[in-house]
Amino acid sequence: MSEKPKEKNSLALEIQKTAAQGSCQSQAQDGKSQSRLNGCVPLSHQVAGHKYGIDKMGILQHPDGTVLKQLQPPPRGLRELQFYTQVFGEDCSDPQLLALRPHLPRFYGTWVSPDTPNDLYLKLEDITRRFSRPCIMDIKVGRRSYDPLASPSKREQQIRKYPLMEEIGFLLLGMRVYHPSRDCYICHDQFFGRSLVKDTLARGLARFFHDGEKLRKQTVCLCIRKVRNILQWFESQKQLHFYASSLLFVYDGASGVHMATEHNNNNNKHHQHQQPQDLSRTDSPAKSSCDEEGWAEGLPESLQNGVQTGSPLNLEQSNGNGETVMEEEGKERDLSECFVDEGDEGDMEVRMIDFAHIFPSQTPDEGYMHGLRNLLSVLEKILQD
Ligand SMILES: Nc1ncnc2c1ncn2[C@@H]1O[C@H](COP(=O)(O)OP(=O)(O)OP(=O)(O)O)[C@@H](O)[C@H]1O
Numbered sequence: 131m132s133e134k135p136k137e138k139n140s141l142a143l144e145i146q147k148t149a150a151q152g153s154c155q156s157q158a159q160d161g162k163s164q165s166r167l168n169g170c171v172p173l174s175h176q177v178a179g180h181k182y183g184i185d186k187m188g189i190l191q192h193p194d195g196t197v198l199k200q201l202q203p204p205p206r207g208l209r210e211l212q213f214y215t216q217v218f219g220e221d222c223s224d225p226q227l228l229a230l231r232p233h234l235p236r237f238y239g240t241w242v243s244p245d246t247p248n249d250l251y252l253k254l255e256d257i258t259r260r261f262s263r264p265c266i267m268d269i270k271v272g273r274r275s276y277d278p279l280a281s282p283s284k285r286e287q288q289i290r291k292y293p294l295m296e297e298i299g300f301l302l303l304g305m306r307v308y309h310p311s312r313d314c315y316i317c318h319d320q321f322f323g324r325s326l327v328k329d330t331l332a333r334g335l336a337r338f339f340h341d342g343e344k345l346r347k348q349t350v351c352l353c354i355r356k357v358r359n360i361l362q363w364f365e366s367q368k369q370l371h372f373y374a375s376s377l378l379f380v381y382d383g384a385s386g387v388h389m390a391t392e393h394n395n396n397n398n399k400h401h402q403h404q405q406p407q408d409l410s411r412t413d414s415p416a417k418s419s420c421d422e423e424g425w426a427e428g429l430p431e432s433l434q435n436g437v438q439t440g441s442p443l444n445l446e447q448s449n450g451n452g453e454t455v456m457e458e459e460g461k462e463r464d465l466s467e468c469f470v471d472e473g474d475e476g477d478m479e480v481r482m483i484d485f486a487h488i489f490p491s492q493t494p495d496e497g498y499m500h501g502l503r504n505l506l507s508v509l510e511k512i513l514q515d
């Protein structure tokens with residue numbers, strides 16, 4: 131059975147039409163589409179997934195600061211709704227599900243636009259909301275990005291996208307990183323993620339933690355700590371398997387930087403003239419995302435590779451010593467240099483999102499845990515390099 135939407139979404143069409151009017155009309159059209167959407171706007175800081183104006187559906191931002199994720203066609207949307215309802219239900223007493231809550235965006239029920247009452251949305255906490263210059267990364271986790279009911283063609287499609295998924299257990303879907311010295315965001319899309327192989331994963335992911343001049347080591351440490359907490363939850367449960375689900379990583383790129391402007395990150399508290407450049411073009415790994423020459427100058431040599439040469443980050447042959455992150459799976463390194471104060475915990479968010487392919491089970495989710503352990507190895511490698 132095909133899971134593809136059969137009809138174009140009307141809100142998406144509205145925005146597509148708006149975009150087609152051209153930039154000189156954009157303000158008036160913005161006003162029109164915003165009132166049509168009851169003040170909701172397409173999520174400005176989305177780094178992956180279905181997007182309004184591009185796909186048939188996408189994610190919106192409500193004026194109250196929550197995000198609205200349109201229910202996908204059955205059975206995906208219903209699965210996701212059921213999952214959130216189960217975990218955040220008032221009557222939920224399952225200790226494992228209660229323990230899962232802090233790792234998810236808070237769920238505020240469903241939302242329906244008065245203009246399109248047939249379209250149902252999940253109303254969710256915006257994980258990026260409290261950050262001034264949110265650096266965001268989406269990583270799909272698990273050895274399989276298709277579920278047990280997927281058709282042969284869906285399986286094939288997913289495997290073809292990233293054949294290394296089975297071995298590596300995760301895939302970078304997109305990121306944007308704030309560079310204070312240039313007051314701009316560097317963005318990488320899913321094609322960058324797909325270009326990464328075992329030997330280049332650490333280098334590729336390190337970009338998320340680099341401020342253009344140095345590695346944000348403390349942020350890497352926090353990230354490791356939070357991913358470990360999620361792994362602990364998975365080690366404690368056998369009732370659910372997660373396919374094609376993601377981890378969303380967010381920290382503040384402005385942290386420790388004097389910002390002359392009011393803190394804001396989204397369309398709703400908009401001070402256009404004060405916003406940094408959001409260079410959110412989709413880029414192949416052959417190009418840097420900042421379009422001006424020499425943007426990578428501040429990066430250490432290990433991070434510049436693959437950017438300056440114009441070649442993808444496929445450096446599999448470059449490491450002749452045979453050491454790969456995969457060999458280190460399972461070992462928990464001593465991160466004594468990785469000191470994280472209790473008070474620093476809030477400086478970063480790592481949350482699980484995208485639950486369209488959740489399945490009941492009676493065994494541990496080995497595929498997801500394999501991905502988390504490898505991800506931890508890569509993060510630890512970033513710290514040590
Ligand atoms: N709760 C949230 N807070 C902030 N941003 C979010 C949230 N949920 C989703 N996003 C943004 O939207 C993107 C896509 O989210 P999600 O994976 O749920 O959508 P999707 O359309 O189901 O994706 P896919 O096409 O991969 O199935 C994320 O990468 C993130 O940038």
Ligand SMILES: O=P(O)(O)O[C@@H]1[C@H](O)[C@H](O)[C@@H](OP(=O)(O)O)[C@H](OP(=O)(O)O)[C@H]1O
Pocket residue numbers: 133134206275320374486
């Ligand atoms: O990354 P891309 O190239 O945009 O590809 C999409 C991605 O793999 C999504 O995870 C998938 O949704 P599911 O995980 O829910 O299957 C979607 O399937 P779809 O096209 O059937 O929506 C793909 O198109």
